[in-house]
Amino acid sequence: SGSASAALSSAPGWSGRLLRWMEADPLNADCEGEFVFDGNCTASCGSGVMAGVFNITRAAVGNGTCPYSNGDPTTQPCNTQPCDHPLSSLPLQYILTLSALHVIVVIISVYLTLHYTSSVWRRFFKKTHVLVAFSFFICFVPVGLFMVDNAVALQTHGYVDSFVKYWLFIFLTTQLLSWIIVPIAQSYVDMGQFTFGKKLWAAVKENIYIYIAVGTVVGALLGWIAFKKGVHSFADFMNVAMAASNAFGLLVTVLLLGYGLVEVPRQLFWSASLSGMLLYYEFKAVALYWDCDNEVEWKELMEHVHLTDRAILPSDPNRKNMDIILDLLRTFGITPAAPYKSFQNSEVDPEKETSYSALVKLHAKVKKTIQRVQRAEHVWQQHKARYLWLQAAAKASEVAKAFRVGEGRSSAVGRVLDFFEWLYWTKLRRGLILFAALCCAVMSLVVVWCQTVAPINPELSVVYHLLKLNKNYQITLFAVIIITVGYIGYCTFWSLFQLRVADFLRLVPHRSSPMCLCFTAYMLCRLVLPVCFMFLVISNQIVSDPVHSNIAFSRAFGNMDASQLLGTWFNSWFMAIILLVMCPLTLFNVYSLISKKFCNSEAFTMSRHDDNPTAQEGRTYLLQRDTRRGLIGQASPESDVHHLLTFPHSVA
Numbered sequence: 001s002g003s004a005s006a007a008l009s010s011a012p013g014w015s016g017r018l019l020r021w022m023e024a025d026p027l028n029a030d031c032e033g034e035f036v037f038d039g040n041c042t043a044s045c046g047s048g049v050m051a052g053v054f055n056i057t058r059a060a061v062g063n064g065t066c067p068y069s070n071g072d073p074t075t076q077p078c079n080t081q082p083c084d085h086p087l088s089s090l091p092l093q094y095i096l097t098l099s100a101l102h103v104i105v106v107i108i109s110v111y112l113t114l115h116y117t118s119s120v121w122r123r124f125f126k127k128t129h130v131l132v133a134f135s136f137f138i139c140f141v142p143v144g145l146f147m148v149d150n151a152v153a154l155q156t157h158g159y160v161d162s163f164v165k166y167w168l169f170i171f172l173t174t175q176l177l178s179w180i181i182v183p184i185a186q187s188y189v190d191m192g193q194f195t196f197g198k199k200l201w202a203a204v205k206e207n208i209y210i211y212i213a214v215g216t217v218v219g220a221l222l223g224w225i226a227f228k229k230g231v232h233s234f235a236d237f238m239n240v241a242m243a244a245s246n247a248f249g250l251l252v253t254v255l256l257l258g259y260g261l262v263e264v265p266r267q268l269f270w271s272a273s274l275s276g277m278l279l280y281y282e283f284k285a286v287a288l289y290w291d292c293d294n295e296v297e298w299k300e301l302m303e304h305v306h307l308t309d310r311a312i313l314p315s316d317p318n319r320k321n322m323d324i325i326l327d328l329l330r331t332f333g334i335t336p337a338a339p340y341k342s343f344q345n346s347e348v349d350p351e352k353e354t355s356y357s358a359l360v361k362l363h364a365k366v367k368k369t370i371q372r373v374q375r376a377e378h379v380w381q382q383h384k385a386r387y388l389w390l391q392a393a394a395k396a397s398e399v400a401k402a403f404r405v406g407e408g409r410s411s412a413v414g415r416v417l418d419f420f421e422w423l424y425w426t427k428l429r430r431g432l433i434l435f436a437a438l439c440c441a442v443m444s445l446v447v448v449w450c451q452t453v454a455p456i457n458p459e460l461s462v463v464y465h466l467l468k469l470n471k472n473y474q475i476t477l478f479a480v481i482i483i484t485v486g487y488i489g490y491c492t493f494w495s496l497f498q499l500r501v502a503d504f505l506r507l508v509p510h511r512s513s514p515m516c517l518c519f520t521a522y523m524l525c526r527l528v529l530p531v532c533f534m535f536l537v538i539s540n541q542i543v544s545d546p547v548h549s550n551i552a553f554s555r556a557f558g559n560m561d562a563s564q565l566l567g568t569w570f571n572s573w574f575m576a577i578i579l580l581v582m583c584p585l586t587l588f589n590v591y592s593l594i595s596k597k598f599c600n601s602e603a604f605t606m607s608r609h610d611d612n613p614t615a616q617e618g619r620t621y622l623l624q625r626d627t628r629r630g631l632i633g634q635a636s637p638e639s640d641v642h643h644l645l646t647f648p649h650s651v652a
Contacts (some may be wrong), residue, residue, distance in 0.1 A: 032058040032067035035074055045083035045158060049075045056641035082550045083158025093474065101144030103650055109136035110352065116512040118374075123331075126516045128185050132514070135182060136155035138173050146532040146553055147481045150229050150541075153550035154471045162551035171529070171556065178525035183207050186518035192364030194321045218244075246530075247574075253492055254575050256499075258582025259490030261444040263498075268437035272430050274394040281387040285618030288383050291376040300485045301369055305329070308353045308362060321359045325366055332370060371513040378511040393425045393532050443487045448583060450538035455573050458540035485535050492531055496523055531556065537575065540587055559580075600626075 037052035052075070054068040087095075087547055113133040149163050185202035270276055305325065312322045353362070423430075446462050453460040463484055470476040498522065500506045507516055532553055536542055546554040585591065 004058075010158055021174040021355040024105065028062035028064050028232050029058075029060065030064040031065070033068065033070070035076075039078065043079055043083075044080050046080050048077065048079035048330055050078040052076055080157075082548060083156065085152070085156060085158050085160045087160055087162040094152060098144065098148045101147070102141060103437070105137055105140045105144055108140060108181075109133050112136055112296065113158055113517070115509055115512070116507055116517060118510050125189055128189055128514045128518070131181065131185055132517045132521050135177055135525065138170060138177065139521070139524035142167075142528050142532060143485055146535070147485055147558050148537075149552050151477055152465060152472070153552075154477060155474065157343070159492045159550055159555060161552075164556050167553055167556035174525040174528065180207075182518050182522045182525065182561065183210075186515050186522070189518070190364060190368065190512035192360035192362070192367070194324050194360075194363065213510075221539050227306050233279040249530045250533075250575060251525050251526050251578065253534065254578040255582060256495035256527070257447075257488065257531075258533070259586050260495040260580050261579075262583055262586040264491050264494060265437045265440035265444055268433055268440060270405045272388055272433040272437065274494045278387065278394060279389050279612075281383065281390065281616055282615040282622060283612065285387070285622050288376075288380045289447060289618070289621045294373045294376065298369065298373055302334070304353070305362070305581065307358070312354050316354065318354060318356055319357055321356065321363075323364050325359070328363075328366060328370075343542060371511075375506070375508050375513070379508055382509075384622055430535040440457060440487075443483070447484075447538065448579060451534070451576050451579050454537050454540070456574055458542075461538055461540050463535075463538050464540040464575075481535075484539070485532070488534055489531050493524070496520065496527065533557070533559075534575065 033056040035052045036055045039050070039052050041048040041050050043049075051073065051359045054070065054072040054074065056066065056068075056070040062064045110133055111130055113136065117129055117132075141243075144168060145163065149160070152158070152160060152163075165542055184203045184207050184326075185198075187206045188199050191199040193199040193202055236540060270280065309322055309326065312319050353359075355425065418512055450461040450463050458464060461479070466480045497507055505516055505519055507520060535550070536554065541551065542559055543549050543554065546558045549555055
């Protein structure tokens with residue numbers, strides 16, 4: 001039968017060969033042969049090649065053909081498993097690049113710590129600020145490490161085992177910082193106890209209570225998910241917990257990135273116009289002006305301190321604790337010795353305010369109030385000084401002919417600096433900022449496009465093709481990785497540094513509280529690894545088996561799998577969907593519309609005109625002489641405007 005004949009013709013051995021020869025045309029037959037390889041691979045790992053030749057076992061008959069001649073050479077890949085490169089075997093340029101990036105990260109970490117803190121608070125919380133600087137370092141250094149790790153993988157088809165260990169060290173350190181050390185430090189700086197041990201113990205107890213409360217809720221939620229998914233072992237439960245952690249980190253990262261991808265180029269575009277910047281400063285001035293109106297609250301607190309101080313006798317054991325509060329106030333130039341008679345609070349009973357627990361609460365309240373009032377006054381002063389500076393710059397642009405080099409700084413170098421300063425603000429600034437805004441807008445579109453096509457067809461990614469084209473050119477390869485990873489990281493971290501939670505969690509240059517810095521450090525620890533993972537997604541470098549990946553990052557962390565939580569679609573579409581939702585919401589100011597409707601708060605947009613009543617009110621506050629004295633031993637905001645550089649001299 002036909003089936004028996006087909007089975008016999010496909011059988012091995014001489015019977016099958018004979019039948020196949022009988023069925024074929026014996027007068028016209030193609031040749032038979034195969035490639036024979038010598039078994040010698042040019043490399044033991046990575047991208048080895050093995051040489052071979054074509055060996056004809058039966059020549060062609062009649063009109064038969066042969067695709068190869070006998071002895072035709074060929075090659076095939078061999079030993080394609082990733083190489084494990086010792087760190088010492090890397091080329092010198094990789095070592096120098098990694099070292100330089102570490103130095104840059106150290107400089108950035110120290111600069112940010114000094115930029116966002118005041119010298120006074122650094123004296124009070126030295127250990128906390130060192131911790132914050134270290135947290136910044138351990139959160140920024142993975143970006144540089146990831147760049148070198150990726151370049152090594154693309155150019156050498158291997159990984160560095162030392163990088164895997166470094167990644168694991170970074171992971172364990174960031175987890176320790178984000179879950180234990182930084183939260184305790186954040187609570188520690190707000191405690192009112194008077195000794196290091198008591199403040200530390202109070203901070204630990206507060207975090208234990210928080211962990212118990214949050215752990216109960218999260219544990220119940222994870223338990224329910226594990227029950228629904230039929231999890232029966234501790235290992236499977238830990239996989240669900242890790243998936244939840246990955247999902248949270250990716251969610252926060254994509255939310256911040258989506259906001260930054262729109263706002264970074266838009267803020268640059270807005271800042272290119274001096275008139276637009278002036279309108280923005282006028283609009284924001286109203287809220288900042290009234291934020292400084294803390295006189296009643298401040299003087300009531302000072303009256304409370306004064307009455308408590310008067311009630312505690314020198315022989316009282318709590319006298320030394322009260323002196324600590326007074327020393328804190330004197331550090332900021334505050335002398336609550338004189339009573340504020342118009343603000344005396346008849347409800348305050350000094351006898352009840354002299355206990356240790358009452359002084360602890362008073363100490364904590366004084367610290368928080370100083371931080372809030374000092375920040376509000378500083379922000380207003382800097383806002384007004386910057387507005388007057390921009391106003392002088394705009395006037396210099398209008399009357400540029402009135403500029404004279406000799407009217408600025410007196411030295412020869414100073415006059416040269418005057419000239420280039422004037423040239424930038426009057427001629428070059430707008431064009432340079434618009435060019436930077438255009439570049440950022442292009443980068444934002446590239447990131448959104450690559451993230452969108454990642455779950456559909458990753459080979460449509462622009463970043464993927466740029467890496468593929470430049471993988472043999474080290475300088476351009478580094479440029480592509482640095483620009484892409486750097487821009488994703490900058491947009492994410494910029495959004496974090498702009499974050500404001502109510503009025504107590506807000507970063508302000510030179511006036512940020514230690515608690516705000518600790519919160520920022522905590523969030524950075526949660527964001528840094530998802531930022532690196534997002535680059536792997538948009539560059540199509542996600543492999544199904546990360547254990548055998550060329551990239552040390554993937555070997556250490558895998559694919560940040562969150563499918564145990566919400567299914568396999570989560571890993572594929574989660575980031576793309578969130579990003580595609582966040583960008584339009586930010587672009588069309590949906591948050592501002594919601595805030596205006598439900599919170600009665602007006603948001604600034606560049607489409608507003610000069611007749612906006614809020615801007616007009618703000619202009620009045622900015623141009624009038626502020627007679628209010630700083631509550632924390634600071635001079636009037638007028639004294640902070642003397643550093644307007646050369647524009648007041650260069651404008652007739």
